[in-house]
Amino acid sequence: MSRLRIGWIGCGTHANEMLLPQLTRFDVALAALCDIDEGRLTRTGDRFGVAPENRLRDWRALLARTDLDALVVAAGPQIHFEVALAAVARRLPVFIEKPPAPTAADAERLAQAADAAGVPVVVGFMKRYSTANRIALNLVHAEEFGVPASFLGEYMTAPTYFAGDPDYTGFYLHHCVHYFDLVPLLMGEVAHISSRRHELAPGKLLLHVDFRFTSGGIGTLVLGTHQSRATPMEWWQVMGDHRRVEVRNVHEVRYFRAPAFKVSDPAATLSPEQDTLIWEPNLTVAANEDHKGYHALFADFLAVLRGERAAAPTAADGARAMRLMETALAST
Template sequence: MSTLRIGWIGCGTHANEMLLPQLTRFEARIAALCDVDAGKLAATAARFGVAPADTTPDWRQLLARTDLDAVAIAAGPAAHFEIGMAAVARRLPVFIEKPPAPSAAEARQLAAAAAAAGVPVVVGFMKRYSTANRIAANLIHAGEFGRPASFLGQYMTAPTYFSGDPDYTGFYLHHCVHYFDLVPHLMGEVASVASRRHELAPGKLLLHVDFRFASGGIGTLVVGTHQSRGTPMEWWQVMADHRRVEVRNVHEVRYYRNPPFKFGDAAASLHDGEDTLVWEPNLTAAANEDHKGYFALLADFLAAVRGEPVSVPTAADGARAMALLEQALANQA
């Protein structure tokens, strides 16, 4: 298998701590590196072994190279859209961190361009790829689970995380958008969405998002900026008829079926097919786990670059998530 040559744009904390360390585990190398901040560019190049000659502050110069197999962008919504469009025009496969654009309209434009060019654009919705979420989603989509009837979940953060963002735009685009991809991934097509808002104090926002699904199912998502990041802040549950699956803190899966009561049964035991199943990772071997999902997400991106058939979150999925987010905010009480 030949080593893929990646042009990487964006050398911030997220790229350095979450994305690039995972990329180095594959048959891929950073052939070109770009950031407008000279200090971040030099530090990232030194950390990941990129020669100074292969660094540039100008993404247009990076895209002009003829030795790249793909481009990855982690530089903010406006850059994601502008550079993504240019990369698609160059017919280069693209990985774009979420959100793919500042607005649903621009995200749809990017999706249309990718479809017309036949270029894979993979959006960084890593929530689909978290090991626990993948297990739970596979249970939900299996025939025995039945039609999902409801979604209930919470995905919180702290006021300090978006403290420089008084209108909550960053909270919506960088935090909330994850679940506007994950919820329809689990539950199917969304028929309508609205939200209820409560601002406890400046910088401390609570939203209850109400979903109705084309299947007839319903859902509630709680998101907000008023919880400590030092505590578990993420949990979700999907229920069907006499079945439900839960994911707690992105690492524990519980699958509940319809067991009989155990009292009065002298031979009471646990039975496959009816009693509760629980999965959690071996945290003493953390290098072999993928709690957040970035490793599996990048694996699928690189497979898409090689032309292998993989199911990935596409630019069209990004446009859908952005549209649902905007609808929820527009239909707000």
Template sequence: MINIGWIGCGTHARQMLLPQMGRNDIRIAALCDRDGGALQRTAAEYGVPVLTDDFTALIRTPGLDAVGMAVGPEVHGVAALAALEAGLPVFMEKPPAATAAGAREIARAAEKAGKRVMVGFMKRYSTGNRIAMNVLKGGGFGDILGITGAYMTAPTYFAGEPDYTGFYLHHCVHYMDLIPWFIGEDFGDMELRSVSPQPGRLLLHLNFTTGAGKIGNIVMGTVQSRGTPMEEIRIMGDHARLHVDNIINVSLYRDPPFKAQDPQATLNPACDTLSWTPNFTAAANEDHKGYAALLADVAAVLRGEARDVPDIGDGVRAMERLERMIRQTGS
């Protein structure tokens, strides 16, 4: 059993992250939050014996094997540094810090301590995205020529004074990790276009190329309802393309012949379209958003196993890409 000290008892942690602990043999040994009510409720749900409103006190709890956190970028940075100073590996939600410089500081501290810092880029683990990546790795798809991704949200971040920082750090950073992960290389040239019909409502189109000649476009914004599907990926190859819609519907298009004039036409698995949609009527405890699979890999790493979990190096690169993008907005 892995003993973890957890910082942050907000809705996201309680609904998405903490439920994955017990199923992966992780015991929540200590909890930290400044909201006393949330702290007490979460402790009651998980039977946590040690409670504090000070993350430095949590880190000093005897017997911890790791520290986890889902708080916010400012606290992520300082709390991760404190945990590493104490010799503890870290799992943190994205973003790893408020700035790329802050993320680089964590990376240096992790290297000095010889401890892993894992970052919650769960979109790599979303079921549809993992299927698409496995298809790309399988060798039959061929080279990626281009990619388009759309990842929308509503003006939720701007209930008060419009400030796009939260949108950039909590939303856009996901695709600063996911799209380069799919194409296997970093962005080269970037060009950003935007439109904002009113404060708090923003639509961005980011065009890019890569060193190997791939091209792409990322669409992000705050002008859609969260009640509708808001994600789609289009990966283009030579006579092949992959579509991932709503993170759960996957289609692989190849190079089939026209069938209308062929009385013997059938479906050929070698070239006709393959598609997959999950069975939501099944009783299996599945999480297609990716949190369950992400935390399973995190737990495996904490047990000493080798898993390709997004780490602070990925966090640094995502933050550097994000800041490149933000500079083009003039923000």
């Protein structure tokens, strides 16, 4: 297959620092850029080598081009929804950052349109792809783990975005939605969901989200905006019967099983079948490794474009996450 030509919409900090550096590690052509802000558009075009004639201010003009194989959109919930819906109508595959839309109803509308047209819409749930999460997901889904019994986790941020005039919608849509995708992936279908809310002060929100799964398992997810971003912000654990998997700060995996007591055994050693396994990356290795998950996510997106089988998160996955989140928030 010839080199894939990508049209890109949205030239903000997230696109420049997190997304574009990972996409351009692949053998793709960044054929066109779009942003409403001339300064951002110029800086991004210069940085990633997009010619001035391929820098556009109107996404509709970009979508009208006939030389693109796919779009990538990182521009906010409403634009994600509008562009993806228009791309589907044009039968042009699209990657949209999360959230897929501003509401669950819109996300469902997009999912239905994509399914009816048979057009790939991939959603940027990169938490599935962080190295530690992928390892842990494989452990939890392995036959030896059994049926997951419980989920515990926390995903925090700081009140930076919300101080003074708090609007938690941004926190819900840009932060919390990640875990309304990840938790069902770990635990299975959700039977019931609710949440409890405590606001420490304006801008400082705490939520405890309670899950009941169709398997009989239970879970609690803590979400909040009252911690320092200079500290680790994520942790989760899934328990089974005599085993549990923990992921700390999306870079360390611990797999606890049922080892023998060792204090009275002079011949005690470590058993690969029973004792705790720990993984973390070598952050000093001379390699461009992306443990956050964006590179692996784009690998699956490009595989989808080539017609290959891949487990990329779909518009339907995005709609499910949005439905769960809205249901949980409605109960506070």
